[in-house]
Structures are given as C-alpha cells and as structure tokens.
Amino acid sequence: MLKRSVSDKLMVLKKHKKNTTDTQSVKNVKKNRFLITINVNGSAGPVRFMVNEDDVVAGVIDTILKAYARVGRLPVLGSDVNNFLLYQANAVFEALDPWARIGSNGARNFVLHKKSLPQITKGMSEMIPQKRGGSSKNWINRSLSLMILFH
Structure with a gap:
C-alpha cells in the first residue's frame, strides 16, 4: 500500500475543493443571456448588446439610450426612458409593456421609436x-x- 505525503494529501484536497466551488459558482452565475439588435429611427445602424432574459423592457431602453449617447451617435435621443417605445421588429403595431420581461416574447430584433x-x-x-x-x-x-x- 502506498502512503501519501502530507503535501500530496493537501493537493488532492485543494483540487477537490476547487472543483466543487467552480461548479457551484457556474450554477450561480449561469443565466439566460442573449444578443439583441435594436434599430433606432434616424440612426445609421443598429445597436447590439447582451441582455438577461429577466431584464425589463424599461431597463433595456435605458441601456440603449446610455450606450447610444456614450458612443455619440446621431440623432441625439435624450435620456428619458418615458419618451420612448420599444417594438418588436416584425410587429410594429403594438409597443412592448415597459414592465414586461424582454425575453418573454422570444424576439431578438427590436425597433426604438420616440413618442410623438x-x-x-x-x-x-x-x-x-x-x-x-x-x-x-x-x-x-x-x-x-x-x-x-x-x-
């Protein structure tokens, strides 16, 4: 029978401990994230970024406005979330509820309109x-x- 030294035993314990904490942290961090594309009226191109499935539409609009302003794109939109509506790209007839979850409708392409x-x-x-x-x-x-x- 082979005897292990103290250092070998510590290495095995550390490795075992590391494996269990890695799987636990992955379980805690893993959320459903996906890439969305948002076309802004009057803008040269779409804005793309990652969102959590549980994010609310108003929070996504706020993120869009901040990202749009940070890059310095035109036209200048402002920062008030209440002045904007978010629509699905394929269904522009009805705006999304600001308190609905962005992942609830399954869409990945959106259009941002300023309220008139x-x-x-x-x-x-x-x-x-x-x-x-x-x-x-x-x-x-x-x-x-x-x-x-x-x-």
Missing part, C-alpha cells in the same frame, strides 16, 4: 386666447399647457 407629442389641430388653435403684443414665450407656454390638458 400631440399635434395642435385647427380647432385647438382657435381655443388658445389670442393676445396682441405678448411674447412668443408666453404663447408657447400656453400652447404646451393646452396640449397637455387635451392629451
């Missing part, structure tokens, strides 16, 4: 009181407040 502000119609413009001699800044503030009121 409500347009002033002729009927609305007639409702705006017309003052003579007022500044254009006051007129714009009144117009915006009426747009918000009717929206």
Whole structure:
C-alpha cells in the first residue's frame, strides 16, 4: 500500500475543493443571456448588446439610450426612458409593456421609436386666447399647457 505525503494529501484536497466551488459558482452565475439588435429611427445602424432574459423592457431602453449617447451617435435621443417605445421588429403595431420581461416574447430584433407629442389641430388653435403684443414665450407656454390638458 502506498502512503501519501502530507503535501500530496493537501493537493488532492485543494483540487477537490476547487472543483466543487467552480461548479457551484457556474450554477450561480449561469443565466439566460442573449444578443439583441435594436434599430433606432434616424440612426445609421443598429445597436447590439447582451441582455438577461429577466431584464425589463424599461431597463433595456435605458441601456440603449446610455450606450447610444456614450458612443455619440446621431440623432441625439435624450435620456428619458418615458419618451420612448420599444417594438418588436416584425410587429410594429403594438409597443412592448415597459414592465414586461424582454425575453418573454422570444424576439431578438427590436425597433426604438420616440413618442410623438400631440399635434395642435385647427380647432385647438382657435381655443388658445389670442393676445396682441405678448411674447412668443408666453404663447408657447400656453400652447404646451393646452396640449397637455387635451392629451
């Protein structure tokens, strides 16, 4: 029977310990990640990055806006997540729910649209009181407040 030295026993223990902790850490870190492609209206090309399957749509939009701004792409989009809607590339009719999980629909290609502000119609413009001699800044503030009121 062969006797092992103390150093051999320690090496075997370390190797065994290392193997068990590696498998445990892989189990803890392993999540479903996938690559998504997002086309931004008016941009020269798509933005691609990795997301977790459990990430919410609002968080993905926030990540898109930060990555887009960091690179300095045009047009400048801003940073407010509430001003944007994310659509599946093959179904542009209905925007994704901001609190839905990005991996729930199985799509990997998306389109980012900026929400449009409500347009002033002729009927609305007639409702705006017309003052003579007022500044254009006051007129714009009144117009915006009426747009918000009717929206």
